[in-house]
Structure formats: structure tokens, C-alpha cells
Amino acid sequence: MTPFETTPRRAPIAYDRVQATPGNWLRNYGRPVQGLDTAGGPSLQALLEPNWMRGAVCASVDPELWFEESDTPSARYAISLCHECPVRAMCLASALVFREEYGVSGGLTPSERRPLETRLASGEALGGVLSLGLSHSDEGNQQGAA
Numbered sequence: 546m547t548p549f550e551t552t553p554r555r556a557p558i559a560y561d562r563v564q565a566t567p568g569n570w571l572r573n574y575g576r577p578v579q580g581l582d583t584a585g586g587p588s589l590q591a592l593l594e595p596n597w598m599r600g601a602v603c604a605s606v607d608p609e610l611w612f613e614e615s616d617t618p619s620a621r622y623a624i625s626l627c628h629e630c631p632v633r634a635m636c637l638a639s640a641l642v643f644r645e646e647y648g649v650s651g652g653l654t655p656s657e658r659r660p661l662e663t664r665l666a667s668g669e670a671l672g673g674v675l676s677l678g679l680s681h682s683d684e685g686n687q688q689g690a691a
């Protein structure tokens with residue numbers, strides 16, 4: 546087999562995530578959640594439009610903060626910054642729709658996002674799932690600040 550041959554068992558790569566400039570993450574998206582219903586939330590086209598990331602708070606702060614373990618002071622600080630971010634809803638929607646595996650997105654850790662992704666995959670509309678996620682994130686942030 547040549548180095549360029551693929552086998553039928555090799556799963557397609559869903560997406561790549563590259564850092565174009567410090568703090569500026571660009572994603573080469575793959576497939577969204579199957580059967581996605583975007584009702585009440587941003588459209589797939591809007592999520593794929595990279596301009597929404599321009600206002601991201603994490604574009605001007607050390608991005609490693611967002612990839613710390615979730616119970617560290619650094620991670621809690623990153624989550625608190627997400628709550629000041631003007632694109633938090635888009636960020637969370639994007640992470641859920643494209644199943645972002647790593648790091649804090651929209652103020653939620655990967656393990657906090659998994660149940661929301663499952664809801665999306667089971668046909669629940671994005672708007673409702675997104676509201677749940679944002680509420681959960683707000684509650685967690687308030688408890689962390691208390």
C-alpha cells in the first residue's frame with residue numbers, strides 16, 4: 546500500500562482547527578450534526594461565516610486558557626471571559642452544531658456540551674438547545690463567582 550492509499554475503515558476527518566494568528570482560531574468545518582434543525586437559532590450559513598468570530602474575547606487573550614482542565618483557576622477565568630464575550634451565543638451554537646471536541650466554547654466545557662449535542666442529534670431545535678446551554682452556562686458562572 547502506498548502512503549497515499551486510504552482504507553475503507555478510515556473515518557473521514559470531520560474538521561481541522563488551526564490557529565491562523567494568536568487567539569484567532571479558524572475552523573475548516575466538516576459536517577454538522579445530522580438532521581440538524583436550526584429553528585430558533587442561527588442558520589448553518591451564518592455559523593459558517595467566519596466574520597462572527599471577529600468580536601471574540603479570546604482573540605485577544607492567551608488561547609491556552611480555553612484549553613485548561615475545567616476545574617482549574619485558569620479555566621474558570623476563561624469561562625468568566627466567555628460571559629463578557631459578545632459572540633457567546635454564536636460560539637456555543639457553532640461548538641454544538643459542529644461537535645467541537647476540545648476546550649471551553651460559549652462558556653461551557655466539552656463535557657457540559659455533550660448532552661446538548663445529543664439533544665440536537667435527536668432532533669431538538671437549535672434555538673431551544675442553545676437557550677438551555679446559555680442558561681446552564683450562566684448558572685455555572687454565577688456559582689463560580691459566589
Ligand code: SF4
Binds near residue numbers: 626628651
Ligand atoms: S464565548 Fe468564549 S470561547 Fe467563544 S468566542 Fe467568546 S471568548 Fe471565545
